[in-house]
Amino acid sequence: MNAHPLYLQVMPLRKLSGRAMIPSSKPETQRAILAATLARGRSLVFNDLRCVETTTMKEACRAIGAVIDEKDGFLEIHGVGRDIKADRRVIDALGSGLVFRVFTALTCFSSSAAVITGDTILRNRVMLPLFDALDQLGAHIECIGDEGKAPVVNWGGGLKGGRCVLPGNVSSQFITAVMFAAPLAEQVTEIIVEGEILSISYIRQTVDTLRRAGIRVEVSDDFSRIEVHPGEYQPAEYRIYGDFTSSSYLIGAATLFQGTTILENINSNSLQGERAIIDVVKALGLTVEFDDHNNRLLLTNPHAQITGEFEFDASDFPNIVPTLAAIGAHVKGTFRVVGGSITRLHKSPRIKAMVSELAKLGVDIKALFKDGVYDGFEIHGKGEDYAGDVALSSWGDHRIFMSLFVASLRCRRPNLLDGYLDVNCSFPDFFEQFALLGVHAREVVQALQEDDALALQEG
Template identity: 55%
Template structure:
């Protein structure tokens, strides 16, 4: 099935921003590893947080959903009633953290996932865990998912990880390190991308009582054996999800209000706010009402702009969609990490936007896809059939890009919004965006994300 999306003449209204997926996932992990009962207020409920909950239940956590919060009875170090197979589906964070935590299980655990996950890079994490004493084997392809972790504990010591592939490698080792027999040191080589995600992990660990320290440049970490402490956590807004609403608001003159926005965030994707301000859009926070107001004058999105996304890679597709309407140019660099995401997101957006008539050029640094430059226009004909490349963020960004075109586009992959933003279509319907499911080739041209993302 494809989704036909009619363009709109304006975009305004009041919209609710979903809670943070990374904050929710980290809170579920710390609650699982703690002795006692933790609560996670304002948690995000979507497919990827559900996958994390089910994985943690496999380790023995008891997780109950209440109206507005989760209640988690943790395992501590006991891992009371673990199951032998953990299903990560398409979540890289679930696979990587569960693979690391399986090292301290008393018996073997298989960690697996879907076809998209089996193509993603895992070798640096597996190598680092082996340096700490883990016994891990790949079942199908060497150093790929699925794996069997034979368990028995981590000895501790020093491991090394690259900083320019995935911050989830560091996060996974940090969550398992307190449960090792001795201290763990992590040394990161090369540039450290997505630092905000690592800082979120460090904040989650210290909040749970873990003895962890990190250098200012996030290249060196020291973790002492320590116990997780039960706690209550409140998650706030997700700025990657908010970026689609913010970008849509920036495409049309007028006023838009986003609710459930608190304004204080460690998320790198908060960068979407100053980027919009740089593009001429006024963004105002009202902390008394937990809201954000976007006022977009008619003369915004004009000029030549450059943005580095080294610490906010998840908004790369959003910026490509927004750049399609910048009358001048938008140059985005520092996005090489996105080639390891669910799809190679820069190539995906460049391919599909070109199909829509957008003038966009992929930028390379030392032969690696690192960014793009887009020279926008006021509008485009539309009427295209587009692929999501199997990536929900590519779909949501292309959806936004199509809103200002002159005729409806058709999109594959719309069902995948359930991974992180289940109410996506409902929220956009508040602005009068009409969508219709229609028959068609679900690949919309046959582009398969993970074939490009390896």
């Protein structure tokens, strides 16, 4: 035996029902931690999400001087205001694009040089548009690996402010990074967003967080022009609600089986673009009832088999594109998704990954392209359950894993999935919550024999 890769064996279901808990919003938690760090004084963040990527954000904030205490059900944060001190530290963003991008901008105001880095995947992600924008505002940033990519050293010296230009179709995190740093600049910062603007909902969340922290922000109706005025972040209290991207896996599973599912820690009042998962499942024929007083969602699926012709534009909710592929694989008819081009720049080329892996299951799926890049997919479903008994790859991406997990639930035989430990990035109790709905999975070791035969041994 040459290798012993760990897999998760996902057991098929005949019925799914019960009650589960949605994790709190990762982007809202991260933004609240940032705003609290940049305020001088005590802020509270209630119902925060605790996962790898929010821990990474907290460690980065602590590296510039914030004191963050994790209490039962909330964070108590004593921020640094304008007194950012990196003290020549290395800030490791691990796999978080948001942490790397925001701290590349914030360390412009550090009293000493700072190195900002990340893992292998992050070091291959696009960063140059952010570096160029910060350069236009007066930054002194130097790439110490490949040009235009992480890692970087930020030599500090502050930002003058003024005008900068960013593309709208690469990453909303570039815009968020500049917006969080802009109040500390000497003068008003004007961000011009060029071309098609994708993931506007994330920009909207940043605007909301800054305004709650007392920062003056002006935004054009189409989000092509954003003005952030110099100001002092004010201490505040933030309450975080459920994450609609994380909810999409549980909601997606509920679309595959007739029955009723109750989800807790979710509220209809949300700026998250991925709230669109609700509109999707309504279009598929599910009944959706929110109880906002108790932060609860009741889902009823009257259909043993969803049938029809469906099309969705995911340009403002790209994080659920993989989930939509998992749902669409089990729809009888045509299921088409467009507007997902930005996902090619995420942790994996997500459309390519889902098309490749679902095809292994026998799904009739083809990629759709726009201007030569992956933009979506089209599925033609026959309404028959897939055989299963396939090894599927997560492509190193937790969202691909969770989507393939959902797609595997209605196969006739168990599938094997790699990358299952990565759920800690955003949904640490993923397996516990699915278990509450009757889903079973187990770790296995797949051993590669010298003759390339496969043997399974329970782990």
